[in-house]
Amino acid sequence: MVTKTEDNQLNRLENQVDNGGGEAWEYLCLVRKLKLRRSEKVLRHGLSILNDPKKRSSLGPDEWTLYEQVVVAAMDCQHLDVAKDCIKVLQKRFPESKRVGRLEAMLLEAKGLWDEAEKAYTSFLEDNPVDQIIHKRRVAMAKAQGNISGAIERLNKYLEIFMADHDAWRELAELYVSLQMYKQAAFCYEELIISQPTLPLFHLAYADVLYTLGGLENLQTAKKYYASTIDLTGGKNTRALFGICLCTSAISQLTKGKSKEDKDKSQVQSLAVKVLEKDYKQRAPDKLPQVTTALKGLTLSS
Amino acid sequence: MAEDLVLDTAIRDWVLIPLSVVMVLIGVLRYFVAKLMRSSQTPDAKMVKEGQVILRARNLRAAANFIPTKAFRARKIYFCNEENGLLFVPKGQAQNPQAQMFSDPNMAMDMMKKNLSMIIPQTLTFAWVNFFFSGFVAAKIPFPLTQRFRSMLQNGIDLSTVDVSYVSSRSWYFLNLFGLRGFFSLILGEENAVDDTQRMMQMGGFGMDPSKGLSAEKDNLDITQHDWALPNFEQRAETVLKKLVS
The missing domain is CATH 1.25.40 (Serine Threonine Protein Phosphatase 5, Tetratricopeptide repeat)
Known part of the structure; x- marks a missing residue:
């Protein structure tokens, strides 16, 4: 940071x-x-x-x-x-330095000579199997070649040893999201929240993933995490505000017809709507009508 | 009474200053010898992993309330189950650090190198000081001190009538030994300082059992209660938003 x-x-x-x-x-x-x-x-x-x-x-x-x-x-x-x-x-x-050797391998990588770079990295790993940088280079290489699942595999292997490396978890989460493997991504974001519980970014991303997964339980959890993002950012995060609205409407659609257990939850949503409208009025007045109709649509459908 | 003792200037020129100079030179020499003998050891993958497991488990314990109950329970079982949990150490497998040390010759070698570079010059200089300068009153500090300091400042002089502000040569040696650290960090660079006191402390703490850390962390995690904090956040978000709207 x-x-x-x-x-x-x-x-x-x-x-x-x-x-x-x-x-x-x-x-x-x-x-x-x-x-x-x-x-x-x-x-x-x-x-x-x-x-x-x-x-x-x-x-x-x-x-x-x-x-x-x-x-x-x-x-x-x-x-x-x-x-x-x-x-x-x-x-x-x-002449004999491994650090220079690593740079050479990176040059091979930059030239696009994947096989040779791979060979060089593998030989480095044989010498020192706990070299974090080389492990990460190999992940980056797989990603650069468009082999996302290979990158995920290598990252998983890396995380088996260096499981407290939250940057690696974040990378893995983003890779999973790009492959639409949301359950796995959710796990990674949980891991990130554990390692840095006060960072709203991860709460927001976790909520996004849960909302995308769908299902009543996930939606309710997602809403809670959107709420925590709002709390941690002091209500300045527009995405979280929209997220609250979307979650609330999705939940009410799912629970339609069933017993209405908690009425008070809608209060967060109405407040979020108000804050959003206020924000748009201040910063982008020309887009306000669009936002208002969209939000209205959400509240009407619920 | 204190004025009675007059220190010869030859003592200053031939005892006090040479002693300090020799101490500094030996310190510098030792630094370079240690640098030559230092073997770059690659950390063992298993050790690294154990450290990381402990770190992750500690994070989990600290931030348990920020993840849903289901997620927490899954992780707890992953860490603590009695079959293949990451923190679970089978009883027989807990390695004795002593045995581990002997099984790994590198480790013993490393220790020996460290000890040699520390003990040999120290004994030699001490013998040298003892042989040539025993019984010298080498310096006088410009302020009076209480009797308690006698053993610190007048090591090697068994006279109780000498004023405490006189420093014997052997004590001067000890003062230099422990007091030159700041000077070394100046001339050899911040982290290169030859730090005897710290090294001695390391010796005492050597051989900490990593599996002990694992099982301690396991016990801690076992008794951790999960109380999901997120439901409260909805209320808190409400108050935040209310403030913004009003």
Whole structure:
């Protein structure tokens, strides 16, 4: 997670660096620390440091870290020749290094030579079966080839060992959703909620999945999670507000004719409708009529 | 009385300063020797997994109330069942850490390396100080201290009449041994500091049994009651929305 102060610092440095104000190295360090994807900027500013022998040597041993960072950024931008040159420099310095070997394998991957990259990664894994980065690369490779089910299989294998890695769970959840395997995705989102219970994002995604699954019980649960999202975001999440309305109407359609157990639940919905209308009035008045009719349709059908 | 003792400047030049310099040099040397001998060990997959299982189970316990009852129960059984639960350790399988240590020569080797790099220079310097400088009064601190500090500052001088603010050479050695940590972290870099005190503490805690962690976590999870928190959230959402509307 990026905290607010870090974000501010990053924006300040980014502005400064873009306008040629120096401190490029500090900016690159921050990007690396926060694991952000700013490949183009990293490539530009990193190369400008690397091409200047004086600046480069002033970094000391950090020079090689910068090389690595630039290689990855260059591959992300498809400047494969730049990446290749940098890898050559690194190779000269660290001939036997596995870390450089990994970069080479990534270059193969970037060129689309899947089989060779796969071979390289497999041999790395034989040496060190608990290398998280290589496991993740293999998942990414399967995904890049469009082999989603293969990626899922590899991720599952990875999660068998590193089961507390919530980023992996999130990736798996999204993969399952893309294959419309909602039950499995729901499990992953439960896992994410467990690991970070106060993050509304996962509550919302979980509710979405449950709503898509359908069925009375799931809908009721989904509604609760939409409610918790509203609570955690302070009612600012439009999707959750719509979700509440949709869930309520779906539930009432399912329970039509049966005994009306809880009347009070509709209150959340009416409140959500009011908040939505207010929001649209403020921010997008031209769309207000559409929203009102859509919401009316929902309440009428219930 | 304290003014009676005059310290020769030769003591400063030939005892106090050489002692400190030697201590620093030995510290630096030890750092490089340790760096040479350090073997990069790859963590064992099983150990990693056990750590991750414990982490995940702990998360589950902490946030149990945020997932539906059905989901919680499924996970609890997954972790705690007595056949193949992740946290369940069969009785006979709980490995004795000592036995484990001997079965893995790498581990013993690593320990020995660490110990060698710590103990040998220490004994040597201590013997050296003892042999050459025993009984020296090496320095005087500029403020008076109570009698309690005598054993700390005047190790090696068995005179009870000497003022406590005088420091014996052997005590100076000990002060350096434990006090140079900050200095090392300055010259060798933050995390590289040769930290004796910390290392000694590590020695004491060595050999913690991972399976103990697993079964402790299992017990904790077993007694965790599930009380789904989400129904309350609907009311809370209502109040939030009410505030927004009004």
